[in-house]
Structures are given as C-alpha cells and as structure tokens.
Amino acid sequence: MNKDDNIIPFAFKRFQERRRNDGMDIKSPEDKPALDIDPVKQNFRRDTDPIEEIRTFTEARVMQERSLNKHLMEQLLTRPEPVSTNEHALYYSGIALGFAILFAFNIGMKF
Amino acid sequence: MARGLFFSIITVLFWALEHVSLKVIVSHWPIEPAVFVCVNLLTASLVLLIIAGPGRLGLETIKQPHTWAYSLFSVLNNVFFVLAVGLISAAEASFIWRFNAVLTMIVVWFFIGRSTSVYDWIGTLIILGGCALIAAGFDPQIRDIALVIVFVGTLSMTLRTTVTEFHPTSNQSRTIKEQCRITGYVLLVTSAAFLLFILGMTYVSSSLTGRQDVFGMVAAYMPQRSDFFDPPTIWSAMLLGAFLTAIYNYCQFVATRTAKSEIFIMVTALVPFVTYAFELIASVLGYAPAPEMSTRSLTGGCLIGAGAIFIIYMRFHRARREKVTRAVA
Numbered sequence: 001m002n003k004d005d006n007i008i009p010f011a012f013k014r015f016q017e018r019r020r021n022d023g024m025d026i027k028s029p030e031d032k033p034a035l036d037i038d039p040v041k042q043n044f045r046r047d048t049d050p051i052e053e054i055r056t057f058t059e060a061r062v063m064q065e066r067s068l069n070k071h072l073m074e075q076l077l078t079r080p081e082p083v084s085t086n087e088h089a090l091y092y093s094g095i096a097l098g099f100a101i102l103f104a105f106n107i108g109m110k111f
Numbered sequence: 112m113a114r115g116l117f118f119s120i121i122t123v124l125f126w127a128l129e130h131v132s133l134k135v136i137v138s139h140w141p142i143e144p145a146v147f148v149c150v151n152l153l154t155a156s157l158v159l160l161i162i163a164g165p166g167r168l169g170l171e172t173i174k175q176p177h178t179w180a181y182s183l184f185s186v187l188n189n190v191f192f193v194l195a196v197g198l199i200s201a202a203e204a205s206f207i208w209r210f211n212a213v214l215t216m217i218v219v220w221f222f223i224g225r226s227t228s229v230y231d232w233i234g235t236l237i238i239l240g241g242c243a244l245i246a247a248g249f250d251p252q253i254r255d256i257a258l259v260i261v262f263v264g265t266l267s268m269t270l271r272t273t274v275t276e277f278h279p280t281s282n283q284s285r286t287i288k289e290q291c292r293i294t295g296y297v298l299l300v301t302s303a304a305f306l307l308f309i310l311g312m313t314y315v316s317s318s319l320t321g322r323q324d325v326f327g328m329v330a331a332y333m334p335q336r337s338d339f340f341d342p343p344t345i346w347s348a349m350l351l352g353a354f355l356t357a358i359y360n361y362c363q364f365v366a367t368r369t370a371k372s373e374i375f376i377m378v379t380a381l382v383p384f385v386t387y388a389f390e391l392i393a394s395v396l397g398y399a400p401a402p403e404m405s406t407r408s409l410t411g412g413c414l415i416g417a418g419a420i421f422i423i424y425m426r427f428h429r430a431r432r433e434k435v436t437r438a439v440a
Contacts, residue, residue, distance in 0.1 A: 077285050077286050078286065081166065081167060083165050083166055083167070084170075086170055087165055087166065087167065087169050087170055088165050090169050090170055090173065091160065091164075091165035091169060092165070094160060094296070094299050095157065095160055095161070097299075097303070098153055098154075098156060098157040098160075098299060098302075099157065101153060101306065102150070102153065102154065102157075102345075102349065105150065105339060105340060105345045106345065108339065108340035109340045109341075109342050109345070
C-alpha cells in the first residue's frame with residue numbers, strides 16, 4: 001500500500017485546516033513534544049522486592065495459622081472433661097479430711 | 112531455661128518472705144516448728160486443691176510412688192532441720208543446708224547421667240569450701256553428730272528435689288489448674304504423713320522425756336500435746352500456708368520441671384541472703400529484731416552464694432551461646 005493511499009494523514013490534514021479556519025491550532029501527535037517523565041523520579045519502580053513481599057505474606061499466613069492452632073489447643077486443654085466418680089470422691093474426701101484436721105486443731109483450742 | 116529461672120526466683124522470694132514472716136511471728140509468740148510445718152503444708156494443699164477443683168491426674172498422683180517418696184523425704188528433711196537447729200544456730204543451719212547443692216550435682220551427674228561442665232564443678236567446689244568453713248566453726252563436742260544430721264537432712268532435700276523433677280504426673284500436667292491439683296495432692300499426702308509422724312513421736316516422746324541419751328535429746332525437740340492446739344502456731348501456719356507456701360510450692364514444681372534440679376537448687380542457695388535482706392527491712396520497720404550473723408557464717412555464706420551464682424551464670428551463658436550457634440548454623 002502506497003503512503004499516499006493512507007487516508008488518515010489526509011483526513012487529519014483536512015480536519016486541521018478546518019479547525020485552523022475556526023481559529024484552533026491542532027498539532028498531530030507526531031509533532032507534539034514527548035513528556036519529560038523520569039521513571040525513577042515518578043516512582044514507577046517497585047518499592048519492595050516481590051520475593052520479600054511473598055515471604056512477608058507467607059509469614060503472616062503462618063503466624064495466623066499458628067495463632068489459630070494455639071487458640072484451638074487452648075480450647076482443647078480447657079474443655080470441660082468428664083471427671084470420673086473416683087476422682088470426685090478423692091477430691092472431696094481430701095478436702096473434707098484437710099478441713100476436718102484444721103477444725104479439730106481450732107476446736108481443740110477451746111478445751 | 113529462662114522460664115525455669117523465673118519460677119526458681121519467685122520460689123526463693125516467697126520462701127524468704129515466709130522465713131521472715133515466721134521470724135516476725137516468733138518474736139511475738141513462741142510457736143512449735145513441727146506442728147507449724149504440718150498445718151502450713153495442709154493449708155497450702157487445701158488452697159491449691161480448691162483453686163484446681165476436681166479433675167484428671169488426681170488419682171494417678173496419689174498412686175505414684177514419687178508422691179510418697181516426696182512425702183518421706185520432706186518429713187526427713189524437716190525433722191533433720193529441726194534437729195540441726197537444736198545443735199547449731201539457725202543462720203548456720205540455713206547456710207550449711209546449701210550443701211544440698213553439692214549433693215545435687217553429684218546425684219545428677221552420677222545417677223542421672225546428665226552432662227556437667229568444668230564450671231559446674233568449680234562452682235560446686237566453691238560451695239563445698241563455704242560449707243566446710245561453716246562446719247569448722249561448730250563446737251567440737253557436737254561437730255560429728257551435727258555433720259551427720261546435716262548430711263542426712265540435705266540428702267533428703269536433694270532426693271526430694273530430684274523426685275519432684277521426675278514426678279510423672281507433674282510432667283504430664285498441661286494447665287495451671289492441673290499443676291495446682293497435682294501439687295495440692297502431693298502436699299496433702301506430705302502433711303498427712305508428717306502429721307501421723309509427729310503424732311506418733313509426741314506419743315512416744317512423752318515416755319522418753321528426761322532421758323540422758325540420744326532418745327531423750329530427740330524427745331526434747333518433739334511437740335507436746337498442747338502444741339497441737341496452740342493458737343499462734345495454728346493460725347500463723349494457716350495464714351502463711353494459704354498466702355506463701357501454696358505459691359512457692361507451685362512454683363517449685365514448675366521450676367524443677369523446666370529448669371532442672373541443679374539450677375533450682377543453685378538458685379535456692381540464695382535463700383539465706385534474700386532472707387537476710389528481708390530481715391533487715393523488717394528490723395528497720397520495727398517488726399523484728401535485727402538479724403545476727405557471725406563473720407564465719409557470713410563468709411561461708413558468701414562463698415556458697417558466689418559458687419551458686421557462678422554455676423547459674425555459666426549455665427545461662429552456655430545456653431545462650433548454644434542458641435546463637437544453632438541460629439547461625
């Protein structure tokens with residue numbers, strides 16, 4: 001295809017002339033000066049290392065899991081357990097024996 | 112190790128606080144030591160059991176031979192300490208009782224097979240030197256019998272601490288309540304055994320009083336029937352048992368499990384010094400007479416304290432170095 005066959009520059013030229021007649025100066029994109037953008041100054045570069053980001057994310061997930069595990073373990077340890085009758089009997093007879101001895105000492109003071 | 116050291120220090124603080132409270136009480140009312148120990152342990156056990164409530168490991172604790180061995184060694188330790196105080200001063204007894212640090216090192220190295228470093232033995236030798244210095248100051252007439260009493264008493268204490276470290280149900284405990292329950296049951300058994308022992312000895316000693324032999328000497332230190340109903344003895348024992356003995360016994364069980372026997376015993380070697388500091392505070396506040404200590408006892412005590420601190424420092428230093436080496440590797 002010949003360059004002159006391209007209708008876009010031709011159409012743009014007509015469009016430009018018409019706008020100029022209206023008092024507007026339209027420039028083609030090729031004639032516009034390029035924007036003076038420094039990618040470093042504009043902070044286009046990544047602030048963080050992606051590997052570091054992944055590591056941080058993974059560590060956060062690990063900590064989250066650990067805390068969940070800890071919570072579950074605490075729940076497991078502090079769950080109400082069925083206490084056998086023997087354990088109950090031993091506990092209350094031990095307490096009763098202890099208090100009986102202490103009361104005996106205290107009551108004995110009066111005599 | 113840091114956790115064990117923390118609990119050992121708490122044990123020492125509460126132990127010393129109990130000694131000072133006892134001194135304050137004794138300066139106002141005479142109390143009977145054997146009855147005091149018995150009621151004190153009983154109250155502490157009740158407090159711990161009430162905190163813990165019924166639950167697992169109770170029956171197993173009672174069935175464990177370790178629990179009964181603990182009771183036996185506790186009774187022996189208390190009896191021989193009372194006998195020692197009858198022959199030597201309380202301050203001397205308090206210091207020379209730290210001979211248990213030497214025995215503990217030998218027990219954990221020879222019988223348990225735990226690794227020891229050259230620094231442990233240097234510290235042990237310093238402690239032994241302190242004990243020898245105090246023993247050299249004993250009256251020659253009672254020295255032999257006093258040394259035998261000190262040896263048996265400190266051996267009982269060493270074995271009690273070792274039994275505590277290897278107590279199976281104590282090592283199985285996972286929560287504070289479980290540890291309270293186990294300690295409570297152990298103390299209940301100990302106080303009951305001790306009560307039976309002193310009741311028996313009171314009954315026997317009533318017929319031995321006045322004799323000029325060793326039985327007569329032992330009978331002189333046994334409680335009378337009226338001592339079991341002495342209000343200051345009973346009430347002070349109940350008060351201190353509830354607020355101090357319960358706490359330090361709980362901490363003792365946790366400390367021996369986490370820091371091991373030798374470190375616990377080394378930290379408790381500082382009890383006389385902490386007691387001395389608290390006594391000074393109490394005397395300044397006017398609650399108790401100023402503490403008295405001979406230069407020999409103080410020098411021996413300083414050697415014992417220095418040896419114990421040396422061992423603790425070197426152990427802590429080594430543990431930290433190993434941690435750093437592991438982290439680097």
